[in-house]
Amino acid sequence: xxxxxxxxxxxxxxxxxxxxxxxxxxxxxxxxxxxxxxxxxxxxxxxxxxxxxxxxxxxxxxxxxxxxxxxxxxxxxxxxxxxxxxxxxxxxxxxxxxxxxxxxxxxxxxxxxxxxxxxxxxxxxxxxxxxxxxxxxxxxxxxxxxxxxxxxxxxxxxxxxxxxxxxxxxxxxxxxxxxxxxxxxxxxxxxxxxxxxxxxxxxxxxxxxxxxxxxxxxxxxxxxxxx
Amino acid sequence: xxxxxxxxxxxxxxxxxxxxxxxxxxxxxxxxxxxxxxxxxxxxxxxxxxxxxxxxxxxxxxxxxxxxxxxxxxxxxxxxxxxxxxxxxxxxxxxxxxxxxxxxxxxxxxxxxxxxxxxxxxxxxxxxxxxxxxxxxxxxxxxxxxxxxxxxxxxxxxxxxxxxxxxxxxxxxxxxxxxxxxxxxxxxxxxxxxxxxxxxxxxxxxxxxxxxxxxxxxxxxxxxxxx
DNA sequence: TCAATGCTTCGGTCCAGATCGAAGCATGAA
DNA sequence: TTCATGCTTCGATCTGGACCGAAGCATTGA
Numbered sequence: 001x002x003x004x005x006x007x008x009x010x011x012x013x014x015x016x017x018x019x020x021x022x023x024x025x026x027x028x029x030x031x032x033x034x035x036x037x038x039x040x041x042x043x044x045x046x047x048x049x050x051x052x053x054x055x056x057x058x059x060x061x062x063x064x065x066x067x068x069x070x071x072x073x074x075x076x077x078x079x080x081x082x083x084x085x086x087x088x089x090x091x092x093x094x095x096x097x098x099x100x101x102x103x104x105x106x107x108x109x110x111x112x113x114x115x116x117x118x119x120x121x122x123x124x125x126x127x128x129x130x131x132x133x134x135x136x137x138x139x140x141x142x143x144x145x146x147x148x149x150x151x152x153x154x155x156x157x158x159x160x161x162x163x164x165x166x167x168x169x170x171x172x173x174x175x176x177x178x179x180x181x182x183x184x185x186x187x188x189x190x191x192x193x194x195x196x197x198x199x200x201x202x203x204x205x206x207x208x209x210x211x212x213x214x215x216x217x218x219x220x221x222x223x224x225x226x227x
Numbered sequence: 228x229x230x231x232x233x234x235x236x237x238x239x240x241x242x243x244x245x246x247x248x249x250x251x252x253x254x255x256x257x258x259x260x261x262x263x264x265x266x267x268x269x270x271x272x273x274x275x276x277x278x279x280x281x282x283x284x285x286x287x288x289x290x291x292x293x294x295x296x297x298x299x300x301x302x303x304x305x306x307x308x309x310x311x312x313x314x315x316x317x318x319x320x321x322x323x324x325x326x327x328x329x330x331x332x333x334x335x336x337x338x339x340x341x342x343x344x345x346x347x348x349x350x351x352x353x354x355x356x357x358x359x360x361x362x363x364x365x366x367x368x369x370x371x372x373x374x375x376x377x378x379x380x381x382x383x384x385x386x387x388x389x390x391x392x393x394x395x396x397x398x399x400x401x402x403x404x405x406x407x408x409x410x411x412x413x414x415x416x417x418x419x420x421x422x423x424x425x426x427x428x429x430x431x432x433x434x435x436x437x438x439x440x441x442x443x444x445x446x447x448x449x450x451x452x453x454x
Numbered sequence: 455t456c457a458a459t460g461c462t463t464c465g466g467t468c469c470a471g472a473t474c475g476a477a478g479c480a481t482g483a484a
Numbered sequence: 485t486t487c488a489t490g491c492t493t494c495g496a497t498c499t500g501g502a503c504c505g506a507a508g509c510a511t512t513g514a
Contacts, residue, residue, distance in 0.1 A: 005317035007251070007310065011242030016502075020235035034461060047503055049462055059320035068460045068511050082316040086234045089309040093286035095233040243472075261491060271474055276492055278472090295481050295490045 013058045014086065018043045019051045023060065023074070023083055031064065031073035110210040112203065116188030117195070117210060121220065125191070126172070126183045128224035135170055135183070142170035144187065152187070155223070157194055162186040195220070240285045241313065245270045246278050250287065250301070250310055255435045256342045258291070258298040304411065307341030308400055315402065337437040339430065343415030344422070344437065345402050348447065352418070353399070353410045355451035362397055362410070369397035371414065379414065382450070384421055389413040422447070 014020055018041040025032060025040040032040070038048030052072055055061045060079055064071045074080050110121040117125065129135040134148035144152070144159070153159055162169055164186055171185035183191070192210075195201045200216030203209075212220060241247055245268040252259060252267040259267070265275030279299055282288045289302045301307050317323075337348040344352060356362040361375035371379065371386070380386055389396055391413055398412035410418070419437075422428045427443030430436075439447060 005314045006247075006322040007313045007317050008242055008244045008247035009322050010313055010317045010320075011238045011240070011247060013238070013242075015235055015238030015240075015242035017235045018502080020233075020238060024234070043502085044504055045461065046463080046505080050502080053462085058322070068458095070461065078316060078319065082312060083234065085309060085312050086237055089305060090234050090237045092305065093237075095236050095285075245472080270472085272491070273475080273493080274473055280492090297491065 009058065013055060013060060014083075016051070017041075018047065019055060022048070022051060022055070022072075026061070026072065026074050027080060027083055031071040033069045033071055037072060106204075106209045106211070110201070110212060112192065112210055115192065116182070116184050117192045118182050119210075121210070121212070122182030124226055125220075125224045126181060127226050129183065131227065137172070142172050142183070142185070144170055152191075155191075155194065157187075157190050159187070162190055236285065240282060240287060241310075243278065244268075245274065246282060249275070249278060249282070249299075253288070253299065253301050254307060254310060254341060255339055255430075256301075256307075258300040260296045260298055264299060301341065304341055304394065304398075308411070311340055311345070311400060311402075333431075333436045333438070334434075337428070337439060338435040339419065339437055340400060340402075340409070340411070340435075342419065343400070343409070343411050344419045345400070345409050346437075348437070348439070349409030350402055350407050351453055352447075352451045353408060354453050356410065358454065364399070369399050369410070369412070371397055379418075382418075382421065384414075384417050386414070389417055 014023065021041040022037045025037060034048055034052060035045060037052065038045045041048055041051070043051070052061065052063075056063060056072075060075055061072050062075045064073070074083075108119055110117060110119045112118065116122070126135070129148070130137055132151075133145055134151050136143050136145050136148075149159055159169075168185045169187050170183060171188070172181040172183070182188070195210075195212075195216065196203070198216075199213065200219060201210050201212040204211050241250065248268040249264045252264060261275055261279060262272060264279065265272050268275055268278070270278070279288065279290075283290060283299075287302055287306055288299050290297055290299045292298075301310075335346055337344060337346045339345065340349070343349070353362070356375065357364055359378075360372055361378050363370050363372050363375075376386055386396075395412045396414050397410060398415070399408040400411035400415075402409050409415070422437075422439075422443065423430070425443075426440065427446060428437050428439040431438050
């Protein structure tokens with residue numbers, strides 16, 4: 001009777017509606033904060049926190065602490081595949097729910113993340129920097145290269161003034177819409193300030209959206225090429 | 228936030244230990260009576276009856292009445308495949324429910340997966356088929372080659388009679404103990420039947436274990452070589 | 455330093471559902 | 485008919501765990 005793996009434990013983890021909602025939300029591939037997952041699940045923050053630690057103990061989630069936030073994501077692709085297979089089976093038995101609402105595309109395109117650029121544009125910028133050797137990546141660690149120093153200075157940014165004992169110059173930050181990293185740290189902040197000061201973009205009131213002008217977008221694309 | 232299929236309901240069904248035990252017992256492919264399932268689950272008859280009707284409502288089980296008995300079985304092969312995939316995932320996260328007893332190695336060596344051979348032997352058989360061009364793999368899809376048709380027929384299996392509009396001839400099924408694929412589908416079923424009919428192996432009662440005789444094992448190894 | 459934010463822990467409430475005994479229905483055997 | 489068997493339904497109990505408010509902790513910003 002007691003043979004093989006414990007599917008009951010897995011089932012219990014997935015079987016709670018709040019946890020299932022969280023897992024479904026994470027199926028998009030984006031890493032989400034505890035607060036966002038609480039809202040997605042429709043429960044309070046303490047309840048969500050409890051669920052998240054259970055899911056992590058069960059090996060379904062991985063988490064990454066970043067500043068005040070805690071980002072959660074599916075542990076690996078096998079987890080996503082398992083959930084997808086469950087969804088397929090559930091759908092085949094007519095266990096369905098409702099349709100989703102529209103998402104804000106502007107938020108995915110470019111938004112502020114604390115103080116630096118995130119979204120499609122933020123990811124593109126870091127990709128471009130890595131590709132051109134402006135920034136070197138060593139695991140999670142990002143460092144500005146000697147060539148990068150010159151390149152950023154040429155943009156009109158005073159790199160020396162950005163050094164601080166309290167904050168790293170470059171830091172990688174996980175992007176929720178792209179599920180890839182973008183550039184944080186004092187340099188990330190300075191670059192966003194640069195775009196706004198030069199009229200390439202502006203902040204939209206009461207929103208995290210960064211709105212690029214057509215000209216600003218053109219110049220951004222030119223300055224940060226991606227092969 | 229309410230999007231996609233309802234995996235919570237499915238999880239709840241599988242998440243109860245008694246129900247999980249019943250489903251595991253039915254993974255052997257045999258139809259079992261309510262009393263037998265009650266014993267397998269370790270609960271009283273009334274409790275088992277309640278669980279069984281829930282599983283049936285959820286589309287996981289089919290039942291047929293026969294005299295005073297009521298026989299339950301997994302609804303279809305998709306159900307077996309879904310459960311096996313859950314077991315694979317659970318095993319990968321270390322969700323095992325027992326001390327590694329004497330039954331465990333036997334289960335890993337050769338066991339029945341709904342109606343076909345799984346475990347070390349099942350994986351070896353498919354590996355051998357792929358290696359010798361009996362079966363061609365194209366992603367998840369498996370097809371019997373022309374040469375394979377002759378080869379399988381030579382084993383004494385009537386391939387023509389296996390074709391069915393309801394079930395594929397060859398299908399890959401993820402093996403939880405090996406974390407690799409073995410052969411499912413009507414051909415997989417026929418091959419296991421062949422081994423048993425020819426006395427190479429027999430089913431162990433009240434278990435998913437397939438017990439190969441020394442001679443059967445010798446012939447199996449000869450017929451399905453792996454480099 | 456203090457205040458704001460994001461999250462966890464603690465303490466207590468509450469309820470869905472798992473459980474079983476007893477009774478109720480079938481079916482089959484005599 | 486009468487009895488035995490296999491299973492379901494009913495009624496009642498009980499508990500695991502989902503839930504939230506308040507307090508606590510950690511990080512960041514001012």
